[in-house]
Amino acid sequence: MTDPLPTGATIGILGGGQLGRMLSVAAARLGFKTHIYEPGANPPAADVAHACTTAAYDDTAALTAFAQSVDVITYEFENIPTEALDILEAIKPIHPNREALRISQDRLTEKDFLTGLGLNTAPYADIPDADALDAALVTIGTPSILKTRRFGYDGKGQARLKSDADAAQAITDMAGAPALLEGFVDFTIEVSVIAARSASGDVACYDPGENVHRDGILHTTTVPASLPASARTDAVLLAARILNALDYVGVMGVELFVTPTGLIVNEIAPRVHNSGHWTQNGCAVDQFEQHIRAVAGWPLGDGQRHSDVVMENLIGHDMDRVPELAAAPDTALHLYGKAETKPGRKMGHVNRITR
Amino acid sequence: MTDPLPTGATIGILGGGQLGRMLSVAAARLGFKTHIYEPGANPPAADVAHACTTAAYDDTAALTAFAQSVDVITYEFENIPTEALDILEAIKPIHPNREALRISQDRLTEKDFLTGLGLNTAPYADIPDADALDAALVTIGTPSILKTRRFGYDGKGQARLKSDADAAQAITDMAGAPALLEGFVDFTIEVSVIAARSASGDVACYDPGENVHRDGILHTTTVPASLPASARTDAVLLAARILNALDYVGVMGVELFVTPTGLIVNEIAPRVHNSGHWTQNGCAVDQFEQHIRAVAGWPLGDGQRHSDVVMENLIGHDMDRVPELAAAPDTALHLYGKAETKPGRKMGHVNRITR
Numbered sequence: 001m002t003d004p005l006p007t008g009a010t011i012g013i014l015g016g017g018q019l020g021r022m023l024s025v026a027a028a029r030l031g032f033k034t035h036i037y038e039p040g041a042n043p044p045a046a047d048v049a050h051a052c053t054t055a056a057y058d059d060t061a062a063l064t065a066f067a068q069s070v071d072v073i074t075y076e077f078e079n080i081p082t083e084a085l086d087i088l089e090a091i092k093p094i095h096p097n098r099e100a101l102r103i104s105q106d107r108l109t110e111k112d113f114l115t116g117l118g119l120n121t122a123p124y125a126d127i128p129d130a131d132a133l134d135a136a137l138v139t140i141g142t143p144s145i146l147k148t149r150r151f152g153y154d155g156k157g158q159a160r161l162k163s164d165a166d167a168a169q170a171i172t173d174m175a176g177a178p179a180l181l182e183g184f185v186d187f188t189i190e191v192s193v194i195a196a197r198s199a200s201g202d203v204a205c206y207d208p209g210e211n212v213h214r215d216g217i218l219h220t221t222t223v224p225a226s227l228p229a230s231a232r233t234d235a236v237l238l239a240a241r242i243l244n245a246l247d248y249v250g251v252m253g254v255e256l257f258v259t260p261t262g263l264i265v266n267e268i269a270p271r272v273h274n275s276g277h278w279t280q281n282g283c284a285v286d287q288f289e290q291h292i293r294a295v296a297g298w299p300l301g302d303g304q305r306h307s308d309v310v311m312e313n314l315i316g317h318d319m320d321r322v323p324e325l326a327a328a329p330d331t332a333l334h335l336y337g338k339a340e341t342k343p344g345r346k347m348g349h350v351n352r353i354t355r
Numbered sequence: 356m357t358d359p360l361p362t363g364a365t366i367g368i369l370g371g372g373q374l375g376r377m378l379s380v381a382a383a384r385l386g387f388k389t390h391i392y393e394p395g396a397n398p399p400a401a402d403v404a405h406a407c408t409t410a411a412y413d414d415t416a417a418l419t420a421f422a423q424s425v426d427v428i429t430y431e432f433e434n435i436p437t438e439a440l441d442i443l444e445a446i447k448p449i450h451p452n453r454e455a456l457r458i459s460q461d462r463l464t465e466k467d468f469l470t471g472l473g474l475n476t477a478p479y480a481d482i483p484d485a486d487a488l489d490a491a492l493v494t495i496g497t498p499s500i501l502k503t504r505r506f507g508y509d510g511k512g513q514a515r516l517k518s519d520a521d522a523a524q525a526i527t528d529m530a531g532a533p534a535l536l537e538g539f540v541d542f543t544i545e546v547s548v549i550a551a552r553s554a555s556g557d558v559a560c561y562d563p564g565e566n567v568h569r570d571g572i573l574h575t576t577t578v579p580a581s582l583p584a585s586a587r588t589d590a591v592l593l594a595a596r597i598l599n600a601l602d603y604v605g606v607m608g609v610e611l612f613v614t615p616t617g618l619i620v621n622e623i624a625p626r627v628h629n630s631g632h633w634t635q636n637g638c639a640v641d642q643f644e645q646h647i648r649a650v651a652g653w654p655l656g657d658g659q660r661h662s663d664v665v666m667e668n669l670i671g672h673d674m675d676r677v678p679e680l681a682a683a684p685d686t687a688l689h690l691y692g693k694a695e696t697k698p699g700r701k702m703g704h705v706n707r708i709t710r
Contacts, residue, residue: 007677007690025380028403030681031690031703048383048403284636284687284708299682306708307661322362326385327654332639335362335386348386353639353661 005071005296007031012070012092014084016043016052018336018346019076019272022280024048026288032296037066044336045076057084067091074250074295078104078270079151095199095295096250100270103246107149107180110268117245119238120264122257123183130171133181137164140183146170148177158216185264187257191225194276195239196251196290199297203243205236206287207305211255211275217344221275221311223282227258234263242268251276251291274346278309281332281351308355314348316341325350360426360651362386367425367447369439371398371407373691373701374431374627374643377635379403381643387651392421399691400431412439422446429605429650433459433625434506450554450650451605455625458601462504462535465623472600474593475619477612478538485526488536492519495538501525503532513571540619542612546580549631550594551606551645554652558598560591561642562660566610566630572699576630576666578637582613589618597623606631606646629701633664636687636706663710669703671696680705 005011011027013020016038024034024045033050036043039057046052051069055062063084067073073094078101085101088094103113111124125136127146137144142164148157157177159170171179191208210225211218227235239254242265253273255266276287285293285301293300314321319341325333335348360366366382368375371393379389379400388405391398394412401407406424410417418439422428428449433456440456443449458468466479480491482501492499497519503512512532514525526534546563565580566573582590594609597620608628610621631642640648640656648655669676674696680688690703 004678007674008692008694021383025383025403028376028380028692029689031692033402033692047388047405048380050402281639284685284706293681299678301681301688302684302686304685319362323359323654326648326656329657330639330659331657333656334384337363337383337386337388339363351639 004298005032008033009071009296010035010050010069011292011295012037012066012073013045013049013076014038014073014080014088015076016040016045016049017076018044018338018348020045021048021336022277022288022334023074023076023272023292026286027292029289030292030296030298032292035066035070037063042339044338047337057081060087063087064091072295074291076271096248096252096270097246100246100248100252104268104270105150107147107267108178111180113245114242114265114268117241119241120262122185122264122266125181127174127179127181130167133167133171133179136181137161137167140181142166143184145182145184146174146179147182148174148179150177185257185259185266187259187264189226189258190266191227191235191256191258192221192273192275193235193239193254193256194251194273194279194287195236195243195254196287196294196300196303197243197248198294198300199249200299201244202300203240204290204300204303205239206276206279206283206303208232208235208256209275209278209311215344217315217346218274218313220313221278223278223305223309231258231263238263238265250294251287274313274349275311277334277349278311278351279303280334281353282307282309307353310352310354312350312352313346314350316343316345316347319347322348328352330354359653360387363388364426364651365390365405365424366647366650367392367421367428368400368404368431369393369428369435369443370431371395371400371404372431373399373693373703375400376403376691377632377643377689378429378431378627378647381641382647384644385647385651385653387647390421390425392418397694399693402692412436415442418442419446427650429646431626451603451607451625452601455601455603455607459623459625460505462502462622463533466535468600469597469620469623472596474596475617477540477619477621480536482529482534482536485522488522488526488534491536492516492522495536497521498539500537500539501529501534502537503529503534505532540612540614540621542614542619544581544613545621546582546590546611546613547576547628547630548590548594548609548611549606549628549634549642550591550598550609551642551649551655551658552598552603553649553655554604555654556599557655558595559645559655559658560594561631561634561638561658563587563590563611564630564633564666570699572670572701573629573668575668576633578633578660578664586613586618593618593620605649606642629668629704630666632689632704633666633706634658635689636708637662637664662708665707665709667705667707668701669705671698671700671702674702677703683707685709
């Protein structure tokens, strides 16, 4: 491993959304500068960054100049084109590593990796075409979900199958993209473990948070989750196994289904995660700073929970509630400064300290 | 009062030091953009600001362009030249208001204002020249401190008098500047009240913090302070009286001496204050956000203390301790990203959560 980055060094962040924005603030808290790389105009992260490059992921000159201007590179989303990563990695280190990206960019590869580690996932099958779906429905059955293997988020690129009769429409919904069929998991709750691993191999996990989704988008995360202590330990050990297997450096979000027979891994995200936003008001060191510490080769900070928190996402016109939320007790508001409010768009979140 | 600023609006901040930096982060958290105005190169605040103007306070064109680009103006320090304020205020509102600045820019005016409110201060006398000092030493005596009326901070522009024999040297130290003699106060502890007042006149105070200085610079602030409940109430009421008298909008730092016979106001600062940094890890809404909320016409947030905190300043080569502090439990590190470490320079602070 390399020496820790000195304060004043520059951390390059691929992606200028709210995660990049909060990573940038955390980096500044440790005395780092940040440089954002983002194709879209006026990215939220640019408001709190030292520098911002507005360029596409196929712009070799811009990628090269960006990599040369920073000391280390990280990212706020996993769907970065491989060619861009090749250019960047030839110039500066990228954390979390390429293997973590490769695995999490493809749902099938991810499931194979997880089951290869001995972890449980939903039953799944590779669905390259309609025939494969017919065959998979025999073993996996319905209800089940057909998902594109790549580029899905917040419920996009997914089709639910209530019965075999939905198969044709589901295939149409995939629009020719390689897909994966996932069987139904009868879970009691969904929890996330936000896990961090430092360059020296230390692993620290935040308390699992309990997630509730609405319309396929995370609605609330509540800590502590309603989990028995044994399941809490299992969740943390499981997350640590994933990070260690990948020689991972940074923060990862691990979504788990809690079932009567044990924990099932839903998905992993090689980055800070929406379900970890509660840490901003529940811990001395939040997930964003923990990620920056890892990427910078620093020791992990203290992520012990000092307060119970309910995080609620503000989606689209939830922004109309801001005046009321701003005046509410025990409430910390976090807005992303997005110019336009759109239905389904994550505009901010609120952390309520409940104890 | 005017309407609350909508998210996306721009807050202008005079001064680009660590206070401007932390104000800028707080503004971003509420979805505001910030524009920093700072004469010095590479100001710490610029790393987390939407825009930064590097120009002097006598640059009329730059001041005008700055004021035109923002929706409201605030500041991180009180010694802003009057002429600059005149130019700015003709274009955009300034909070806290000019009266608060006028009073706090001059120690004599400030003492007269405070005693005029019926509050207790150290005994003091206007010292325009050496004869006035001789006369004042008869009534006030020694030990006492001669201070320049304007432009002092962190113990600069001050001369201690142990006996009348120190008078000549003290006058020389003032270098001809108008001065004030302050009598000795036999206090048990010094506390700060960080008080906020909204545009609609609501006042909220953080729990008083107990300050320890070293070499004339704040060393630690501890909350809760070792104060009886009645003194805590007195401190808060007293701070509220000051803010209300000034029709103040924003956060003010009020330094108090605790004596066996009651509270004595040491000084007031019309801005966020070093002794309020603990609020970043002790409260849902910290002093920086509280200030931004007030300046933006928003309701004040919840500043109730959820954790006990000891804040310690990192001065000069305290930066050598960062690797150790980064790995310490219950510890939140806040570094200012200053390029150069100098003796006596505030480089960062650390908030230790003690309970």
